[in-house]
Structure formats: structure tokens, C-alpha cells
Amino acid sequence: MTKRKALTKTQLSQIREGLNEERASLVEQVADLDAEADVNNWREGGFDDDPADAGSASFERETAQSLSNHARSLLLQIDDALRRMDAGTYGTCERCGERIEPERLEALPYARLCLDCKRRDETGR
Numbered sequence: 001m002t003k004r005k006a007l008t009k010t011q012l013s014q015i016r017e018g019l020n021e022e023r024a025s026l027v028e029q030v031a032d033l034d035a036e037a038d039v040n041n042w043r044e045g046g047f048d049d050d051p052a053d054a055g056s057a058s059f060e061r062e063t064a065q066s067l068s069n070h071a072r073s074l075l076l077q078i079d080d081a082l083r084r085m086d087a088g089t090y091g092t093c094e095r096c097g098e099r100i101e102p103e104r105l106e107a108l109p110y111a112r113l114c115l116d117c118k119r120r121d122e123t124g125r
């Protein structure tokens, strides 16, 4: 197996910066979406006599909640990636222990598997 390139310090700090930015915007999104879900909850109670309004409010609330859940799970992955950076294990495939391709990390900073393992995962090995 050929040794893969390691991330350079510059690449790593760029990725960290990107993760921190994404993290900040996700935290904001989660707060907004949660507020939206709450507002719709409150509105829904006020439109009891109009089922159409109540229905769309509950649809909006569900959408906000599912987007918020999605953002939360991304946040967890980002936190995890940042933790691995601090621990010095960032960029190592959790399955084979090889380095994850720098290109892959730049495209998907919180990747935990290298491309080979990911492919094997998708094809059911």
C-alpha cells in the first residue's frame, strides 16, 4: 500500500478555520430554527378555527425541526473533527489507520474514513 500524503500545516489550519466558521453558522441556524419551531407552535394554537393555517404551521414546524436536527448532527461531527485535531488523530482513517486523502478532507472536513474504506462501506465491502 502506498503511503499517502499528509495534510500540510497550512491545509490543516485552513480546514480548522473552515470548520470553526461552519460551526458558528450552524449554531446560529439551530437557534433560528428552534425559534421558528417555537413560534409556529405558538401560532398553531391561535388558528384553531382554520385547519389550513394550522396544517401549514405544523408542516413548517416539522421542517424547522428536521433541519435543526440535521444541523445538530453536523455540529456533532464538526466538534468531533475539532477534537481529533486537538488530539492529533485528525486525518487518520478510523478503519484502516491510513491517512485520509488531503483532497477528501478539504471537500469533507469531518470525514472519518478514507476513500477506499468509504467505498467499501458503500458497496457493502
Ligand SMILES: [Zn+2]
Pocket (backbone or CB within 6 Å): 093, 094, 095, 096, 097, 098, 113, 114, 115, 116, 117, 118
Ligand atoms: Zn481506510
